[in-house]
Amino acid sequence: MNVNERIKKIRENICDDSNKEFAKRMDAAPNTVNNYVRDGYSVGDGVLYKILEKFPEVNKEWLFNEEGDMINKIHIFQKAKSYLQNTLQTPAEISKNTDIALSIIQGYILDGKEPSPKDAMRLIAYFENAGEILKEPEKQDVKFYDPENAPSGRRLIPLWDEVASTGGLRPARPLNTTPSGHVDEFVDPGSWFKNITNAIRHYGDSMIEYPPGSILALKEVHDFRLIIPGKNYVIETTEYLVTKKIRLGNNPDFILAYSTNEDKYDDGSLIHEPFPIARELILRMFEVLGYVVKQGNGTLVNTNQK
Numbered sequence: 549m550n551v552n553e554r555i556k557k558i559r560e561n562i563c564d565d566s567n568k569e570f571a572k573r574m575d576a577a578p579n580t581v582n583n584y585v586r587d588g589y590s591v592g593d594g595v596l597y598k599i600l601e602k603f604p605e606v607n608k609e610w611l612f613n614e615e616g617d618m619i620n621k622i623h624i625f626q627k628a629k630s631y632l633q634n635t636l637q638t639p640a641e642i643s644k645n646t647d648i649a650l651s652i653i654q655g656y657i658l659d660g661k662e663p664s665p666k667d668a669m670r671l672i673a674y675f676e677n678a679g680e681i682l683k684e685p686e687k688q689d690v691k692f693y694d695p696e697n698a699p700s701g702r703r704l705i706p707l708w709d710e711v712a713s714t715g716g717l718r719p720a721r722p723l724n725t726t727p728s729g730h731v732d733e734f735v736d737p738g739s740w741f742k743n744i745t746n747a748i749r750h751y752g753d754s755m756i757e758y759p760p761g762s763i764l765a766l767k768e769v770h771d772f773r774l775i776i777p778g779k780n781y782v783i784e785t786t787e788y789l790v791t792k793k794i795r796l797g798n799n800p801d802f803i804l805a806y807s808t809n810e811d812k813y814d815d816g817s818l819i820h821e822p823f824p825i826a827r828e829l830i831l832r833m834f835e836v837l838g839y840v841v842k843q844g845n846g847t848l849v850n851t852n853q854k
Contacts, residue, residue: 549614555599556585557618558606562669573602605669619665628668631675632657633742646674658705660745660770690840690849691736704734707747707763740849741765741837748782750839754807754820755780755791762841764791765851766834772827775803780836785829791836795822802826 549557559581563569571578583589600608605624609615632653635642639657643650648667655661663671698704735747746766750758757780758764766782769775775794782791783805792805807820838851 550587551591552585552587552589554611554614555591558599558603559585561618562603562605574598575602624665624668624672625662628663628671631671635675646670658745660743660768690738690740692842693734693736695734698734704736705744705747707733707735735763737765740851743767744837746834750791754809756809758791758839759841762839764839765837767837769833769835772830772833775833782834782836783825783830784832785825786831797824801828
């Protein structure tokens with residue numbers, strides 16, 4: 549495949565074979581970019597670098613040397629996810645305007661599923677054509693709904709009061725996003741918490757930053773190699789569910805769980821002592837994004853996300 553054919557393939561796959569759309573993204577006249585796909589037309593490195601600038605989803609090695617895949621999948625996945633996480637549009641609105649099935653959109657937003665390359669590019673094109681900018685929108689309040697009155701088409705997270713996180717040890721209870729058990733309420737996180745996947749009630753006093761009875765907003769960590777030392781996590785093991793600040797010790801097979809409450813007994817020992825957790829016994833981990841306290845008709849929100 550020569551360079552003209554590779555450029556033609558970009559136009560076909562990314563711009564839906566539209567010379568007008570290709571020219572628009574290149575900031576060039578349609579007749580000019582039409583030459584790029586003509587066999588035998590000399591395309592210099594300057595044009596190729598401009599294509600990479602205007603089409604950052606294109607893999608440089610493929611464009612120059614036909615090595616690897618045409619699409620830089622990591623780039624488009626991250627960009628599409630960023631738009632989905634920042635938009636105030638409902639999954640139903642996105643589905644309607646992109647012709648991507650609602651169930652698939654919900655999977656991308658609520659379950660963190662990886663979008664297909666085609667869907668990722670379609671989402672990026674839609675949000676950019678709609679003028680959406682990857683910036684923090686005005687905050688929309690967190691809302692709570694009982695299951696019978698939960699609105700459709702909103703990004704709702706199930707909340708269970710019976711699945712409580714404590715500073716101490718507590719028998720583990722399933723913390724699934726789609727459990728068969730009873731859901732007490734649904735939480736609409738508004739625009740306060742990006743990537744939220746779960747919400748649970750917190751009790752206990754070993755983590756002083758979280759008021760007893762507050763609701764923790766959580767993001768599931770699917771790859772334990774991405775654990776960030778110094779952050780707070782809810783950890784579900786084969787025996788218990790616990791909220792702790794995580795540190796990494798010298799043994800890679802364990803993580804160290806610390807409490808932020810440093811109260812001591814009369815003999816000077818910590819009431820809430822740190823302890824190790826074997827990685828092989830961890831079923832699931834959730835980063836704590838912040839917490840919500842329900843106050844009468846409103847809510848008090850504390851988030852560690854920008």
